[in-house]
Amino acid sequence: MAGLLTSLPVLVSLLIFITVLASGPLHGLDRALNQPWSEMIFPEWRSFVDDVIDPIASQAVVIPLLAVTAIVLSVRRHTWRPLMIATITEIGVVGMVGAMKVIIARPSPVLEDPSFFHGGIFNHGGYGIIYPSGHAAQSVALYGIIVFLLSRYTATTRKTLTLLSVGVAVIAALTMVSSIYLGWHWSTDLVAGFLTGGIVLRAVIYIHDMFPERPRPASPDSYSLRQGAYRLSSRPTQAPAPAPAMMRGFEVRDPARRTAR
Numbered sequence: 001m002a003g004l005l006t007s008l009p010v011l012v013s014l015l016i017f018i019t020v021l022a023s024g025p026l027h028g029l030d031r032a033l034n035q036p037w038s039e040m041i042f043p044e045w046r047s048f049v050d051d052v053i054d055p056i057a058s059q060a061v062v063i064p065l066l067a068v069t070a071i072v073l074s075v076r077r078h079t080w081r082p083l084m085i086a087t088i089t090e091i092g093v094v095g096m097v098g099a100m101k102v103i104i105a106r107p108s109p110v111l112e113d114p115s116f117f118h119g120g121i122f123n124h125g126g127y128g129i130i131y132p133s134g135h136a137a138q139s140v141a142l143y144g145i146i147v148f149l150l151s152r153y154t155a156t157t158r159k160t161l162t163l164l165s166v167g168v169a170v171i172a173a174l175t176m177v178s179s180i181y182l183g184w185h186w187s188t189d190l191v192a193g194f195l196t197g198g199i200v201l202r203a204v205i206y207i208h209d210m211f212p213e214r215p216r217p218a219s220p221d222s223y224s225l226r227q228g229a230y231r232l233s234s235r236p237t238q239a240p241a242p243a244p245a246m247m248r249g250f251e252v253r254d255p256a257r258r259t260a261r
Helices: 008-022 027-033 043-057 059-077 081-104 121-128 134-153 158-182 187-210 220-234
Strands: none
Touching: 008 187, 027 187, 043 059, 043 134, 043 158, 059 081, 059 134, 081 134, 081 187, 134 158, 134 187, 158 187
């Protein structure tokens, strides 16, 4: 059931559905959740949330983690696939999120207008293209692909992978709370970001599994050694040659056991 809910068709359908609602029907919810929370609730925490919590899902943090993971796995397994999968994931996130941001052109909550096509990078810079949330997409896609690579290219236990998956969910939740607390995004921006990241993650996993890695051919030396060992082990055991005719009838005695006549 969980696999069906996170399948590619379901995630795409949910993203389209949320986008339609975010274009108008959910403006009331977005406005209601857009409050100066950092001034009303624990204002002394704003700097900590802004400098420590919010950057966890930023490219400045997650890209180095993903790069190190992919490079180490590629070196240890003598294959480019982990590094290629990490690169494809990053390109997918930047491409899909960037295209949606520019096309939808939704203004930031700072401009107090949740309408689509009322922003734009040329009119408001980064404050004019905030749908979907890039941080939300990265928290799912990039951290998720790290867990995927560890599951496929290491002997990590199932329990550890479960804990890592829970960690990805915690990072996503922190991203949503911190963004709303700081007022960086409308609530529907974040939901759309999570779905976008899920789509990229699911698509990359599908591509990885659709093209399995081919086994590497053995080196000629190891091949010849194995062939030689096979020939030696498979050679039939030969029976000892019969004694010559002139020796038949004579018993070979041990000199130590010879009795004096």
